[in-house]
Every structure is written in structure tokens, then in C-alpha cells.
Amino acid sequence: MTILKAGKFSPLDPAAAEPFYRQIYNRVRNAIARGSLKPGDRIPSARALTKELGLARGTIETAYSLLAAEGYIQAKGQAGTIVTPGLKLQAPVPSPIRQVDTSLAATSFRPDTILPFQMGLPALDMFPRKIWARLGARCVRAMQPSAMVHPAIYGLPPLRAEIAAYLQVSRGIDCSPSQIFLTSGYRHTIELIGHALLKAGDRVWVEDPGYPPTREILRHMNTTTVPIPVDRDGMMVSDGIRLAPRARAAVVTPAHQSPLCVSLTLPRRMALLDWATRNNAWIVEDDYDGEYRYVSRPLPALKSLDRDGRVLYAGTFSKVLFPSLRLAYLVVPPSQVERFEEISQVLAAGNPELTQTIVTAFITEGHFARHIQRMRKLYAERREATKAGLEGVLGKYVRIDSSPGGMHLILRLQGQRSDRRLVTRMRKDGLYAEALTDWISGEQTASALLLNFTNIDSQRTAENFGKRILTLM
Template sequence: MIRHIDHAIIHTQTGKFPPVDTASTEPLYRQIYARFRGAIADGLLAPGDRVPSARALAEELGLSRGTIDVAYATLIAEGYFQSRGQAGTFVTPGLKPRLPGPAAVQPPAHAAGTVNMRPTSMLPLQMGLPALDAFPRKIWARLGARCIRATQIPEMIYSPAHGLHPLRTAIATYLQVARGVTCSPSQVFVTSGFRNTLELIVRALLNEGDRVWVEDPGYPPTRQLLQHANIAVTPVPVDEEGLVVAHGVRAASRARAAVVTPAHQSPLCVSLSLPRRLALLDWASRNQAWIIEDDYDGEYRYVSRPLPALKSLDRDGRVLYAGTFSKVLFPSIRLAYLVVPEAQVERFELISQIFSGGGPELTQAIVTAFLAEGHFARHIQRMRKLYAERRAAATSGLERALGAHMRIDPLPGGMHLILRMQGQGSDRSLAERIRSHGMFVHALTSWSITEKVEPALLLGFTNIDSESTAEKLGRRILKLI
């Protein structure tokens, strides 16, 4: 039997778990996780105590079984709970928890004026996170179980450095249909994320001292990685048509490469116009330079069909196309891909053999099945519809709370919003205050090299589930302005 526990987790009189706060911006699974962890810290749950089954607790609270499973899985992963199969779930025997002080949410670590782009917790308004509550976990689990059962001894050795051939084939097929990119499986290289992709490109095609165009404002890790590789970075401004190619030509016509986000410029979300695309390709062809196309969320466009990739216009083999599964599936999957020109396949095979560790074969096998069986395409379609709804709800709720102080840019696609600050003030200091209060936003000026951009806040909307939630978050921000 479980000992009765106070309001932190189970009501002292009835032994029932009190209702969760559905109006809170904190995810439901985090509320349940925090209650159990707090009860253990306070000694209300002792090592060896049995806790309610996930099914029973889900029925009692009127929540989905998946929500309880996520909370329990987190507690098990962190060592607080121990599952004993049919016997149930127990507080880990011998546990001596040492928990942090009263601050429930620590501000993300950052240094030298830069903000951590990959916080390990899930915070309200956080950019770069897909709608994790809408991910088809049951399908994923079924495919995972099937792949595990089918694992053979030869598949338990080192995985191929370039990626599993079936996955490379599935990616090539998807890109041809969905993004207009024609390539063979041999041109596709599976990586562990965009940073790993960019690192491979630097090692294969660039040398110390080479100059590379980067968008300004632009994704901070891009320029950070290039600078650490002793590559000279040339900031090129962005306007309503995307990268100002003419400026790049004037500033560094002999640059060796340009890193661009043509579908939805990161972070302004404008699309690179056709004349600019053609001008960029012409520059690369004339100067034997490379174009690195970062297509991080090109699937998510809400005003029209997704635009074809810049790579689809490449006739001279100058574009390297980088895609990722982090934004369309989930970040911890750590899988991305790179499509290289056919003439560069042998070079990249050599470089990846030296520097790539090869992704987990089981994960690659699951993604292959997810793609090949049509789940991926259906998931993208569902998410496109859901994000359009959540974007509208987030915009409406935030405008209701912040309309007198901020203006929300009308963006054609993407997974985040831009809140323009009305009047004078530092977006960096405001973003810092907001982060210190448990919400995760970025200052637009911190994404710029020249700082010639208007102050604004960047925030994700994909995990805002309703207009009322957005309004509550907006009112929390209002108190900090």
C-alpha cells in the first residue's frame, strides 16, 4: 500500500491525487513529475514505496495514459522510480535525493552575450521545438519494437559512416517528391545534426582563412562554428527578398561559400526571391563558390504550398542541401542529412569516414520505416495544419495582451513569431528578464552581427495549445516590460 501523502502529491484525507492545473503554462507531465519529485524530497514518499499505476492515475485525473507515461519515464530515467514489470512502479530503494534549491526553473546557461540554443528542459515559448504533444508516439513505438525484433547480429556492429543505405534511399525519394531535389542515395549523407553537417562541409571544402557569407541577422551557431574553424565571416544583410546578394558581391566577391536559409530565412522568415536565387547561383557558378542551403523547416508554409528548395534550381553542382529531422520529428533524435553535388561524393565519403561516428543504426532503421511507410508525409501534413491553427491562436492571444507594446510580424511560414518592440528599449535585457521568469525567448539583436536591426523578441508558437494560453503568457511578459 502507498502511504497517504499531502497536497504536494496525494490528498491526505482521501488518498486521491489532486487535479492538475490545466490553466498553467507548465506541461501536464511536468506538473505530475514535479509533485512526485517534491514528495520524495520531503520524505512523503519513501524509498521502496509503491506508486499508482500509470493507467490508474490517468483514469483518476482524466488525462491521457501517454501524459502519465512521459512523467513516469522521466522519473525512471532520472533514477527516482524503478519499474518492476507486473509488480508495479516503486520509488527506487536506497534513494537519497539531493534536489536543487527553491528555484524550479533555472535560467538557461549562456556566456559572453550568447544564449544557449539547445536548453535541455522544455520551456514555454521555446524556439526550435516541434509540437511534441502531437508526435505519433504509438506509431513510433510500434516501429521501434518491430525494428528491435528484426535486429540481426551483423547489424550490431559499427553502423556505416555515411548512413544506412535504406535511409539514404528513403530521404532521396522524399526530397524528390516534396522538395524538388533530384539526387541519388549516394549523394545523401546522414549526420547527427546541422552542426555536424556544417563541420563536414568545412572539412571537405574549405580551408582556414577562407571567407564565407552569412546572413545578418542569422542563426548564431553557424557563424560560431565557422569562426572556430578560422573561417572569415562576412555578414550580408537581409531584406524583404532575403539575402542581399549584391551586397555580398560588393563586400566579398571572392568568398568561397555562402550559408543561406532560402525557404524561411532564420530568423526573419522571409523567402529568398527568385531573382535573388538566380543571382546567388550565378555568383557561385562564376566564382566556383559553394552555396550551403539550410532547409531547416521548409515544409511549414501556411500561405501557399511549400517553396521548392534552392537546390532544385542548381544546374552547375554548386549547392549543398542540408535538412534535419529535429524540427519535424523531435530534437533528441539527433539525425540530419546532407545532399552533396555528384562530383563531391567521393570527397565526402572520405571525410565522413574519417570524422563521422555514424548514427545509431536502430534509430536510422526506425526513421527509414517511418519514411517508407508514409507516416512521415502524413505527419508533416498534420503538423502543417496544426501549426497554422496554433500560430493563429498564439498571434491572437499575444496581441490581446501585448498589442499596445509590441507588433507581431505577419510571416508566411516557419515555427516562430517575431514580436517587434514599440518604442525604445533593449530586447536583450527584456529577453533576459523573461528567461529568468521561466519562459524562453530570444532577442533579435543577439542574432545580428552588425546590430542594425530593430529590437524584437523571437519566440516559438508550436507548443502553445490555445489562444488563452498565449494570452496568459503575454500577460506574464507584460509585467516584465
């Protein structure tokens, strides 16, 4: 570990009550106890530490002798001194759990794990890792010094061109590469839009229920979010006009509303576009899983209906490839390209060029389109299997919504069961879920679980997890 390597051992305290050999002993022992030094790790030699600390070699050897006598370290001759292999230590006492402000909990509610039913994850077990590894190795071998400088602020030009071509074919969006800005994810996208087009005090329509981080990000940017109810036809635009007719923007998920999975109907799409045009307002279209519709072909994007340049289209590779890419994109109207370039010059650092190069190759060689087609078929199968498995076990206690697309199921809890309480119990049992009430800004009358199905491989697996949920209800 670096804190104990030669040249990295911080000076000892000459004013301390403990002698130098004891200070060295305590540092090494505490590093082992904390896990900073693990069994088999090498520690600095007595000679190296003598030179670095300017102490007598006997002082170092006294500390090491004491550590060896207690079984912490072993001398291996020319191989040096190491932490004793197989050393068993008592687990350290955990630090007290810091109380988290529940008002901010929604911004960090996605763990960096793979848990059953975990929201926001594609089918990671079916990602073509061999193809990705082959493309990655090829891109690394071909890397030139010109690719090792600072990355392009707006995004790698070939990737911007590929995204523009893909959106034209798959989502009906007519745009040029210059309109596309690469970001590090949805949150970065919203921040970029906020800095470019919004100011403190602006009012913004958000869906209710809706994605919690959207509200939190906008709130931290000192804008006022206006929750607009959602029904089976999507955001109720008439309610938005009634509640905040002069709002500066609206954030919507028209393909599969997040989290209810309903689609914004054509009349409401036209009403939303008309409102934005008449009021010189902006529409942010979050199309996070628009590719995954199972009852028919994916719906055209709202952006494809935009004739007045009022819609900003936000997409991401997190759901179609994998989240750790940290790669998303934003399509802005032609009139706003210069403004977003100015803001990007100030705020954006650019995304890793190697990652963008691999994604470009993945798209160019046809792997991206084939992967989406395979996932669309796979998700349709896994959705039905998961739904059947859970209904077979929990049918008396839940009602599962029917939806045309998306990547999760909505389990409506029957009776007076609390979704938040059940979610807490599930997470303690190693199962993931999100409570619908955490996605609602207004009166919390609904009680439902949001369960992702993309990583549930069979009906039997769903049944087994359903039995665990049943014991927690």
C-alpha cells in the same frame, strides 16, 4: 550508486588523520547529502565491504552504527542496508555560478527543456508516440547480429534511399542515395562541409541577422564570416558581391530566412547561383523548416534550381520529428561525393543504426508524410491562435510581423525597450524567448522577441502567457 557498490569502493587513505571508520562514515554521509545516494537506495553490506577493503568487520560496523544512529541508514535484515526512506536533507549549497563567455553563449542557447515559446521545438504533444513505439519495438525484435556492428559511416542505405525519394517529390531535388550523408545534426553538417570544402582564411557569406551557431562554428574552423544584410526579399546578394566577391561559400536559409522568415526571391536565387558558378564557390542551403509554409505550397528548394553542382542541401529531422533523434542529412553535388566519403571516413562515427531503422520504417509506411501534413495544418492554426492571443494583451507594446511560414513569431518591441533585458526577465519567470539583437552581427538597431508557437495549444494559453510577459516589460 556505483561508487558505493561492492567492488567499486575506492581505497581508504591510511595516512589520513581520520580513522578508517570515520572515512567510511563521511563517504556514505556525503554521498547521501549530494544526492548520489537517495532514500531507499541499497548500500554495500558490512560483510561485502569488509572483504573489499580488507578491514576488520568491527570497523565497518562502527561506521554503519554511527550512520544508523544519526538516521541516515536502516538495516533491513536479508533485504540489506538501505538509505532511510523519506529522509529529508538540507539542500546542498550550490556551487558558484561560472561566468560564461558571452561571445560563446550563442552556441548553447537552446535548453534541454520544454518551456513556453521555446525555439527549435516542434509540437511534441502531437507527435505520434504510439506509432513510433510500435515501430521501435518491431525493429528491436527484428534486429540481427549484422545490425549490431559499427553503423554505416555515410548512413543506412535504405534511409538514404527514402530521403532521396522524399526530396524528389517534396522539394524538387533530383539526387541519388549516394549523394546523401547522414549526420548527427546541423552543426555536424556544417563541420563536415567545412572540413571537405573550406580551408583556414576562406571567407564565407552568412545572413545578417542569421543563426548564431553558424557564425560560431565557422569562426572555430578559422574561416572569416562576412555578414550580408537581409531585407524582405532575403539575403541581399548584391551586397555580398560588393563586400566579398571572392568568398568561398555562402550559407543561406532561402525557404524561411532564419530568423526573419522571409523567402529568398527568385531573382536573388538566380543571382546567387550565378555568383557561385562564376566564382567556383559553394552555396549551403539550410532548409530547416521548408515544409512549413502556410500561405501556399512549400517553395521548391534552391537546390532544385542548381544546374552546375554548386549547392549543398542541409536538412534535419529535428524540426519535423523531434530534436533528440540527433539525425540530419546533407545532399552534396555528384562531383563531391568521393571527397565527402573521404572526410566521413576520417571524422564520422556513424549514427545509431536502430534509430535510422525506425526512421526508415516511419517514412516507408507513410507516417512521415502524414505527420508533416498534420503538422502543417496544426501549425497554421496555432500560429494564428498565438498571434491573436498575444496581440490581444500586448498590442500596444509590440508589432507582430506577418510571415508566410516558419515555426516562430517575431514581436517587434515598440519604444525603447531592450529585447535582451526582457528575454532575461522572461527566462527567470519560466518563459522562453530569444532576442533578435543576439542574431545580428552588424549595427544592432532592431529590438524584437523570437517566440516559437508550435507548442502553444490555444489562444487562451497565449493570452495567459501574454499577461505574464506584460508584467515583465
